[in-house]
Amino acid sequence: MKIRLNGDETHIQALDLLALVKARNLDPSSLVIEHNHTLVRQTSWAETRLKEGDTIELLSFVGGG
Amino acid sequence: MADTLTLGHRNFTSRLLTGTGKFASNEQIRPMLSASGSEIITVALRRVDLQASPQDNILTHIPEHVTLLPNTSGARTAEEAVRIARIAREAGCGDFIKIEVITDMQYLLPDNHETLKAAEILAKDDFIVLPYVMPDITISRQLYDAGAAAVMPLGSPIGSNRGLEMKPMIQRIIDTSRLPVIVDAGIGRPSQAAEAMEMGADAVLVNTAIATARDPVQAGKAFSLAVTAGRMAYQAGMAGSSHRARASSPLTGFLQE
Numbered sequence: 001m002k003i004r005l006n007g008d009e010t011h012i013q014a015l016d017l018l019a020l021v022k023a024r025n026l027d028p029s030s031l032v033i034e035h036n037h038t039l040v041r042q043t044s045w046a047e048t049r050l051k052e053g054d055t056i057e058l059l060s061f062v063g064g065g
Numbered sequence: 066m067a068d069t070l071t072l073g074h075r076n077f078t079s080r081l082l083t084g085t086g087k088f089a090s091n092e093q094i095r096p097m098l099s100a101s102g103s104e105i106i107t108v109a110l111r112r113v114d115l116q117a118s119p120q121d122n123i124l125t126h127i128p129e130h131v132t133l134l135p136n137t138s139g140a141r142t143a144e145e146a147v148r149i150a151r152i153a154r155e156a157g158c159g160d161f162i163k164i165e166v167i168t169d170m171q172y173l174l175p176d177n178h179e180t181l182k183a184a185e186i187l188a189k190d191d192f193i194v195l196p197y198v199m200p201d202i203t204i205s206r207q208l209y210d211a212g213a214a215a216v217m218p219l220g221s222p223i224g225s226n227r228g229l230e231m232k233p234m235i236q237r238i239i240d241t242s243r244l245p246v247i248v249d250a251g252i253g254r255p256s257q258a259a260e261a262m263e264m265g266a267d268a269v270l271v272n273t274a275i276a277t278a279r280d281p282v283q284a285g286k287a288f289s290l291a292v293t294a295g296r297m298a299y300q301a302g303m304a305g306s307s308h309r310a311r312a313s314s315p316l317t318g319f320l321q322e
Contacts, residue, residue, distance in 0.1 A: 026119065
């Protein structure tokens with residue numbers, strides 16, 4: 001399906017957030033995820049189903065002043 | 066009585082806030098915090114680079130007792146700043162937020178108008194709001210009315226290490242503000258941090274000067290000592306200066322008379 005991932009139209013196979021994180025080989029401990037403009041806690045990633053047209057932001061804290 | 070810095074409902078012993086940007090290695094952050102005694106440190110929120118290899122998690126380098134101060138860098142409007150603040154809080158970074166709204170990409174100077182709008186919204190939403198602003202006594206008063214926890218005027222442009230270019234305006238804010246004044250940005254040397262504290266600033270925020278020093282741990286210690294010295298000098302009430310000499314030894318009873 002096609003979603004908007006970090007600002008870009010992207011085709012994905014994953015059906016839920018946890019699967020997306022795994023497919024992208026991301027470190028879950030540092031990841032902050034917004035699903036359709038709502039923050040989803042890590043405990044809910046597996047049950048957060050993805051559908052065509054969703055907007056996903058994969059964010060993390062970085063060094064800054 | 067202990068000389069504490071109060072921000073919102075929290076008291077801090079250290080008056081040196083630090084940042085996590087630009088360290089050659091994040092491994093330097095923990096010993097820097099230890100050497101500097103800094104109790105508040107900034108972090109930023111960014112999109113994950115999906116093309117790059119997995120990045121180091123900055124939060125694992127910050128001890129539990131140190132308060133996280135997420136910034137809203139990258140925000141160009143109040144709405145974007147509010148969104149970043151809420152994500153940071155929901156992600157478990159606590160209720161402190163440094164509002165940083167920048168539309169001028171040449172000098173990275175803050176947009177006071179958008180910053181004030183964000184401060185009003187976030188203070189109502191129970192954040193401890195620390196806004197980074199152009200030094201201006203009107204914005205300082207407006208931020209007090211908006212419920213901010215401090216005002217953070219810049220010394221000079223971010224990362225410039227030019228010190229207190231804004232000194233006279235910062236002094237006017239210190240003289241009139243009912244909020245703690247934290248001089249943020251541009252402080253490049255411990256002597257400049259001491260200068261801000263001697264003027265009566267309540268604290269300083271230093272990132273680039275520490276992170277990009279050859280030895281960031283030693284630099285953190287140097288800034289800590291400078292902030293303490295400047296604070297003590299302010300509390301001591303230093304005497305004024307004069308163009309003419311004022312003898313420190315008696316001008317009478319010379320041996321040759």
